[in-house]
Structures are given as C-alpha cells and as structure tokens.
Amino acid sequence: QQGMGIAAAGMYAQLTTGKPARIVTRTGSRRRASQVLVSIDTNRNRPELHGKKTVDWRVPHGTRVELTMEAQHRSGAHSVEMYLKLTAIANPHVTLHYVDPDENVVTFERSSSRLPALPVEIKPHPHGVELGRLIAMLRNTEHKSLGKFLKEEFSRVGTKTASEIIERADRGLTTRSYSRRVAKKQAGALYRAIQKTKISAPTSDCVVPIGEELMLQGLRKEVEAELYLAVCRPPAVYRGNPFVVEVGLAYGRPGGGHELDDSGRIVKLQSPRAGVEDLLSHAGEPVTLLRFANRVPLLFQQGACVMTKAVVDTNWRSYGLNQPKGSLPQAAMVLMLHVASVWVPFTSESKEAVAAYPEIEREMSLALRECGRRLRTHVKKQQRLARELERRTHIERYLPHVGMALQEILDIDDVRRDALVERLDETLHHQRKV
Incomplete structure (x- = not known):
C-alpha cells in the first residue's frame, strides 16, 4: 500500500520471509557493480550489512533493489500495474518495465526525453513557520540582530518588511535586539506580528509541476480519447508553503465524435488503436478520476481527498x-488532478489523500472550471456537427429524386443529370455553415 516507504517495505519483507534486501548498484561503465544484503536490526532500529562484494552486471549504471515478501497480487484499479500506468502518465520522461508473477512483461515507454527541472532550495517563508520553530530558530541563529535574523533566515523578507514586523510586535523589540535573548512572550508577539504582516508569496522555483505540455503527452500516451486538455495554475501559497495545481482531461471515445474535413464534409473521428487498455469510463458512468501528489499516484481514500471534493x-x-447531485460527473472522460508542493498536506501518514485546505481547493476549482469551459466548446461543437450531419443525411436522400425531376424538366441526358446531382451534393457540403 502506498506510503509505506522503502524502510517499511524492507521491514515487511524481512518479517514475512526472513530474507534481507538485495541491493546492486553501479556508478559507471568503467566500474564493477557492488552488491550488499541489508537487513534491519529491529531492537536497535538500524540497518545491518551482509556479504558486500563486487559482481558482474550488464547495466552500465543504476541501482537495483530486490525485496522478497509474501503478498497478494491483484489486478484492477488498485493493482501494481495500474500504479505503474498512472506513474507513466505523470512522468512521461520515464520508461518503466514490469514483470508480473506470470512472467508477462509490460513496458511503459517514455513519450518525452526532457527531464523535469531540479527544484531550488529556498529559505522558509515566515507565514509557514510555527511558533515553536520560530523560537528554535531564534536560539540557533548566527545572526546577532533581530532585523538581520528576519532578513537572512526567511525568504521574501527585506529591510522594510523586517522593520514593519518588529514595530508591529512591539514588546520592546527593535531591529538591533539580540536574537538569542528574545523571550518567549516576545517571540509570541513576533509570531503574531508576522501573521498580520503582508509578505510576498514565496518563489515557485522550489516546486516542480508536470507542465501542460508533458501532462498532455502523458495522457495521449496512455489514454485513447478524442480531446485532450491541460491547465496549469500559477503558483499559490497555503500556510506559507508554495504549491501548484494542475488539471488534465481526456474526453470522448475515439470514433464516437465528428469533425469537418478539408472538403467541408462531416466525417467520423479516428477509431481507437487495437489492444489499448481503456482508462476511459463509458458515457453514463462516473468519470475516471486520477489523483497525484508530487507526481505520485494516489490510489486509495478517493472520497477523503480535496481533489474529489x-x-x-x-x-x-x-x-x-x-452530474447527479453530490456526485462525480458522468461522461466518457478521464480527469487528472495534480498537486505539487514542498509540503503536501496529506490527511494521514499513509499519504493516500490530500487535506481540504481552502487555498488548495480554490485553485483546484479554478483549474477545473477552465478545463470545463474549454470542454464545453468541444461538446457544443460536437452537438452542432451531429445535428448538421443528421440534416445533411436527410437532404442527401432526396438528391437523386431532385436530379431525376430536373432531368425531366430540363430534358437533359443521364450524364448531365449525374453531374448536376454531384454539384448539388458539393453545394450541400461546402456552403452550409456549421
């Protein structure tokens, strides 16, 4: 189950089979690979290394971790294969190979060779610091004056902002007050002053979203649909922590919609590829909801997540x-929601659902509405095309009869009659507006 972590996974493997983890790693093609067996000393809560040695390994560089455990292998929405499929959608730069217990090999090929940007480390934002941490920072700071402490230990705090905070705190504090001698009551006043002071939001380069382009690539690679949309919201802040919300959408079964070709005729959209596993729900069924936090799929506790709300x-x-009242919408559609943050507020330690912070929910709603507006344009176009196709089909039935009537009135031969019917057909498709 997601959220266990590699340490807990190794512990579970050791408890169920008694076998240690086997780790093989290689830093380059000119070096031999190193292998080590790792078990956990449960009494002392520390790792134990066994049998470290060099081995031959055909992989030029990388790390392999092997765990032997007792577990139930299942298929379906909560399966390992589904987890990897969703991981491939959120990480289109990664190629994944999966061998199931029956030795069937499943490969999720990358659709992009562009790696995500590395996040930039930033100092804590004042609005995200709790009182206890503020007191600890005051005790351990290397900056003697309080003004210098605020400017150097926090992000987005300049000389003017630092002076405003200290002035608002009062309690005898000045910009020259000795940081390590600030009393607890003074620290409390300083904390309250920080919360009341308007401070610029932290920079967003410490957060790495998927991006609209890569989100679309991931959806196109794993979901067959007729329409793909993606919206990436500007960076926002909750409790001083920067975050970015992204929403992707894949709508409509391939072959179910229509489009205008270059000649002005209404034609069916391309049919789906054979053998492609279907993530799309059917029309009349709730949409398929895919939730991610920092590119990691969330498979459990969907009802407890702010994304679902x-x-x-x-x-x-x-x-x-x-859309039934209080339920997910019904359509052949996949909705992909992603939260990227330096600190994702999960509802529990298992990291299965994101807590309902108002700021996060608001950004989610704005992104969903933007996707909805673009989707509405497509849906209305499909409805217009369907109505127009019905009209044209109805008119086309009478064109041969019109041709025969004109032949009789104009006294023309069959060749001219057929040419006239063809011209009428071209006029029908070229001059009627959709």
Whole structure:
C-alpha cells in the first residue's frame, strides 16, 4: 500500500520471509557493480550489512533493489500495474518495465526525453513557520540582530518588511535586539506580528509541476480519447508553503465524435488503436478520476481527498455533462488532478489523500472550471456537427429524386443529370455553415 516507504517495505519483507534486501548498484561503465544484503536490526532500529562484494552486471549504471515478501497480487484499479500506468502518465520522461508473477512483461515507454527541472532550495517563508520553530530558530541563529535574523533566515523578507514586523510586535523589540535573548512572550508577539504582516508569496522555483505540455503527452500516451486538455495554475501559497495545481482531461471515445474535413464534409473521428487498455469510463458512468501528489499516484481514500471534493463541487452540467447531485460527473472522460508542493498536506501518514485546505481547493476549482469551459466548446461543437450531419443525411436522400425531376424538366441526358446531382451534393457540403 502506498506510503509505506522503502524502510517499511524492507521491514515487511524481512518479517514475512526472513530474507534481507538485495541491493546492486553501479556508478559507471568503467566500474564493477557492488552488491550488499541489508537487513534491519529491529531492537536497535538500524540497518545491518551482509556479504558486500563486487559482481558482474550488464547495466552500465543504476541501482537495483530486490525485496522478497509474501503478498497478494491483484489486478484492477488498485493493482501494481495500474500504479505503474498512472506513474507513466505523470512522468512521461520515464520508461518503466514490469514483470508480473506470470512472467508477462509490460513496458511503459517514455513519450518525452526532457527531464523535469531540479527544484531550488529556498529559505522558509515566515507565514509557514510555527511558533515553536520560530523560537528554535531564534536560539540557533548566527545572526546577532533581530532585523538581520528576519532578513537572512526567511525568504521574501527585506529591510522594510523586517522593520514593519518588529514595530508591529512591539514588546520592546527593535531591529538591533539580540536574537538569542528574545523571550518567549516576545517571540509570541513576533509570531503574531508576522501573521498580520503582508509578505510576498514565496518563489515557485522550489516546486516542480508536470507542465501542460508533458501532462498532455502523458495522457495521449496512455489514454485513447478524442480531446485532450491541460491547465496549469500559477503558483499559490497555503500556510506559507508554495504549491501548484494542475488539471488534465481526456474526453470522448475515439470514433464516437465528428469533425469537418478539408472538403467541408462531416466525417467520423479516428477509431481507437487495437489492444489499448481503456482508462476511459463509458458515457453514463462516473468519470475516471486520477489523483497525484508530487507526481505520485494516489490510489486509495478517493472520497477523503480535496481533489474529489473539488470535482464534485464543480457544476459540470453547465459544461454540457450529466452530474447527479453530490456526485462525480458522468461522461466518457478521464480527469487528472495534480498537486505539487514542498509540503503536501496529506490527511494521514499513509499519504493516500490530500487535506481540504481552502487555498488548495480554490485553485483546484479554478483549474477545473477552465478545463470545463474549454470542454464545453468541444461538446457544443460536437452537438452542432451531429445535428448538421443528421440534416445533411436527410437532404442527401432526396438528391437523386431532385436530379431525376430536373432531368425531366430540363430534358437533359443521364450524364448531365449525374453531374448536376454531384454539384448539388458539393453545394450541400461546402456552403452550409456549421
């Protein structure tokens, strides 16, 4: 189950089979690979290394971790294969190979060779610091004056902002007050002053979102649909922590919609590729909801997640979809929601759902509405095309009869009659507006 962590996974393997973890690593093609067996000393809570040696390994560089455990291998929405499939969607730069217990090999090929940008380390934002941490920072700082402490230990705090905070705190504090001698009551006043002071949001380069382009690539690679949309919101802040919300959408079964070709004729959209596993729900069924936090799929506790709440609270009926009250919308659609943050507020230690902070829910709602507006344009276009196709089909049935009537009235031969019917057909498809 997601959220165990490698330490807990190794512990579970050791408890169920008694076998240590086997780790093989190689830093370059000119070096031999190193192998070590790692077990956990449960009494002292520390690792124990066994049998370290060099081995031959065909992989030029990388690390391999092997765990032998007792577990149930299942298929379906909560399976290992589904977890990897969703990981491939959120990480289109990664190629994944999976061998199941029956020796079947499943490969998720990368669709992009562009690696994500590395996050930049930033100092804590004042609005995200708790009182206890502020007191600890005051005790351990190397900056003697309080003004210098605020400017150097926090992000987005300049000389003017530091002076404003200290002046608002009062309690006899000045910019020259000795940081390590600030009393607890003074620290409390300083903390309250920080919360009341308007401070610029932290920079977003410490957060690495997927991006609209890569999100679309990931969806196209793993989901067959007729329409793909992606929205990446500007960086926002909750409790001083920067975060970015992204929403992707794959709508409509391939072959189910229509489009205008270059000649002005209405034609069916391309049919799906054979053998592609289907993530799309069917029309009349709830949409498939894919939730991610920092590119990691969230498979469990969907009902407890703020992402689900944001989707349910969005009025999808105004965007052309059916939606029972208090439920997910119904359509052949996949909704992908992603939260990227330096600190994702999970509801529990298992990291299965994101807590409902108002700031996060608001950004989710705004992104969903933007996707909904673009989706509505597509849905209305499909409805217009369907109505127009029905009209044209109805008119086309009478064109041969019109041709025969004109032949009789104009006294023309069959060749001219057929040419006239063809011209009428071209006029029908070229001059009627959609």
